[in-house]
Amino acid sequence: MNDLLPMMARHGYALTFALLLAEAMGFPFPAAIALVAAGAAVASHTLWGPGVLFAALLALLIGDTSLFWLGRYSGWALLGFLCRLSMNPETCILRSAESFYKRGQVTLVIAKFIPGINTMAAPLAGSMKMRYSQFLRLDFAGGSLYCVTYLLLGYVSRDFLTAALNSFHAAGRAMEILIGTALLVYAIYRGARFHKYRKYDIVPRVQVQELAMRLGSEDAGQVQIVDVRSHGYYDAGTERIQGSIRIEPNNLEEEIKNLPKDKDLYLYCT
Structure with a gap:
C-alpha cells in the first residue's frame, strides 16, 4: 500500500x-x-x-x-x-x-x-x-x-x-521489517500446507471395467460402492449405480462411521 x-x-x-x-x-x-x-x-x-x-x-x-x-x-x-x-x-x-x-x-x-x-x-x-x-x-x-x-x-x-x-x-525501517517478516511467515505456512496435502495428488483409481468384472464375480458381496457427489452435482431424482449408497461429502467424519468395515469401498463422484 x-x-x-x-x-x-x-x-x-x-x-x-x-x-x-x-x-x-x-x-x-x-x-x-x-x-x-x-x-x-x-x-x-x-x-x-x-x-x-x-x-x-x-x-x-x-x-x-x-x-x-x-x-x-x-x-x-x-x-x-x-x-x-x-x-x-x-x-x-x-x-x-x-x-x-x-x-x-x-x-x-x-x-x-x-x-x-x-x-x-x-x-x-x-x-x-x-x-x-x-x-x-x-x-x-x-x-x-x-x-x-x-x-x-x-x-x-x-x-x-x-x-x-x-x-x-x-x-520507516521497522515497518518494512515487520511486513517482510509477515510475508516470510505466510510463505512458509503456504509451503507447509502444500507439502502436507501433496499426498492427495495421488489417489488410487479403478477402471470401470475392472469394477464391473469384480461385481460380476463371486467376490461381489465384498464390494460396496459409495456415491460421494456434492450437492452441486447430485440430483436425488437421478439414477445411481446399482447397489451404491449415498453419503454426505460435507459430513464425512460422521458418515464414515456408518460404512461397512468388512467390505472394499469404491467411491465415485462426478
Missing part, C-alpha cells in the same frame, strides 16, 4: 486492470486493495471514476469468463488445481459446491467477497453446465457490486489512507 497510491497516480487504469485480472484468474494479488487505492485516486481527481470502473469490470469479466470455459471443458482438473492454491485445499471444492447448493445462483453475485469461493465460483459454474448468458449476467452484477464497494471505500477514506501512509513513512 505504501507505493500503491503513487503507482495508481501514474498507471492507475493499467494497474487496476492487471491486478483485477490476476485475481480473477486465481493468483493471490491484492485486488481489493488496488480498488481502494484507485478510489482514493479518484477522490483526489487523479483518475476518472468511470474509467477505473470500466477497467476493473472488464478485467473481472475476462478472467471469470476464461475460468468459466476452462471449468466447462476441464472440470475437476482445474478445480483441483485451484484448490491446491487455496488456504484449505482439502475442503474448498466441497465448500464452493455447498455454497451453490444453499444460495443457488446468487453465489455468483456475492462470491467476490468470500475468500476461497471467489476464484472457484466461475469454473464451478462452468463445470455445472450453467448457460453462459446467465453466468455473464450474474457475474456482471457481482463484479459491479465488488468494484463499486471497494472504490467507494477508497473514495470516502482518502484522508485516512493519506494519514496511514504518513505514519508508515514515519515508522
Whole structure:
C-alpha cells in the first residue's frame, strides 16, 4: 500500500486492470486493495471514476469468463488445481459446491467477497453446465457490486489512507521489517500446507471395467460402492449405480462411521 497510491497516480487504469485480472484468474494479488487505492485516486481527481470502473469490470469479466470455459471443458482438473492454491485445499471444492447448493445462483453475485469461493465460483459454474448468458449476467452484477464497494471505500477514506501512509513513512525501517517478516511467515505456512496435502495428488483409481468384472464375480458381496457427489452435482431424482449408497461429502467424519468395515469401498463422484 505504501507505493500503491503513487503507482495508481501514474498507471492507475493499467494497474487496476492487471491486478483485477490476476485475481480473477486465481493468483493471490491484492485486488481489493488496488480498488481502494484507485478510489482514493479518484477522490483526489487523479483518475476518472468511470474509467477505473470500466477497467476493473472488464478485467473481472475476462478472467471469470476464461475460468468459466476452462471449468466447462476441464472440470475437476482445474478445480483441483485451484484448490491446491487455496488456504484449505482439502475442503474448498466441497465448500464452493455447498455454497451453490444453499444460495443457488446468487453465489455468483456475492462470491467476490468470500475468500476461497471467489476464484472457484466461475469454473464451478462452468463445470455445472450453467448457460453462459446467465453466468455473464450474474457475474456482471457481482463484479459491479465488488468494484463499486471497494472504490467507494477508497473514495470516502482518502484522508485516512493519506494519514496511514504518513505514519508508515514515519515508522520507516521497522515497518518494512515487520511486513517482510509477515510475508516470510505466510510463505512458509503456504509451503507447509502444500507439502502436507501433496499426498492427495495421488489417489488410487479403478477402471470401470475392472469394477464391473469384480461385481460380476463371486467376490461381489465384498464390494460396496459409495456415491460421494456434492450437492452441486447430485440430483436425488437421478439414477445411481446399482447397489451404491449415498453419503454426505460435507459430513464425512460422521458418515464414515456408518460404512461397512468388512467390505472394499469404491467411491465415485462426478
